[in-house]
Amino acid sequence: MRIAITRAVSPSIADCELTHLERSPIDLDVARAQHAAYEAVLADLGCRVERLQVEPDLPDSVFVEDIAVVLDEVAIITRPGAESRRGERSSIQRALEPHRRLEHIRAPGILDGGDVLVVQKDIYVGLSTRSDDEAVRQLKLIVADLGYTVTGVEVRGCLHLKSAVTAVSEDTLLINPDWIDATDLPGHAFIQVDPAERSAANVVRVGDTVLFAAAFPRTGERISAAGFDVQPVDASELAKAEGALTCCSLIFEAPDRN
Ligand code: GLY
Secondary structure, three states, X not given: OEEEEEEOOOOOHHHOOOOOOOOOOOOHHHHHHHHHHHHHHHHHOOEEEEEEOOOOOOOOOOOHHHHEEEOOOOEEEOOOOOHHHHHHHHHHHHHHOOOOOEEEOOOOOOOOXXXXXXXXXXXXXXXXXXXXXXXXXXXXXXXXXXXXXEEEEEOOOOOOHHHHEXXXXXXXXXXXXXXXXXXXXXXXXXXXXXXXXXXXXXXEEEOOEEEEEOOOHHHHHHHHHOOOXXXXXXXXXXXXXXXXOHHHOEEEEOOOOO
16 A cells, blocks of 8 residues: 655645745645645555644644655654754654654754655765754664665755655656756666756656656656656645645555555
8 A cells, every 4th residue: 555644734834944935925725726636646646645634833844755754664753954843743753653663863963854865775865954964874873774875965056855856766866967966876867857947856756657846847748758657736836835746745655454
């Protein structure tokens, strides 16, 4: 069974953290409708969507990805780089407890899940304003016996590693080379985003389908031309809160207990 943990858009999303974007008005109804459509696409693709309770006082809480890193063997509850986001952890922890053994990133380490890209047994961690070397050190200890390699990667000009690079398959990465050096991710094939679509590198892979942001059609065409099944998802209102497609879910496999 494939599970997708999501959370309803907070009514306080207008007070979200912003790092590289100017604040602009967010239409809450549109954001909620886009988020519901995103969940519907995940369900259509076979995910069991587990939507968590809305968190009215946690503006960024729709972006559940930042709060955990879910591997096959263990889930790591992060210590988000933005203090305003640390209250998001307790509900994510409760949601993951039935599915995984839990570990935690501890102070003084900081880690956002958006900075963690897992490609088979390679774990890349963006060294950003939200994630640091101390978290990389702790992550290495947590997965030491599980066969993963953990590598810190410099990112520039964007919020998270996964703003700059995500996986479209087990061996092919979609990348914005302005924000990360491809040489830091050796052994993979690359598709570059269209140069006019800087923020297009964030896609969600569900089975063999690659969900891309509808705002970036040229990059969608590039992914399609490389032989992948693509599906556009409109998340333009959530993008104003500096969140991308991967940010809105935690997707993982779990035994079917029903
Ligand atoms: N607004 C998303 C974040 O900064 O975490």
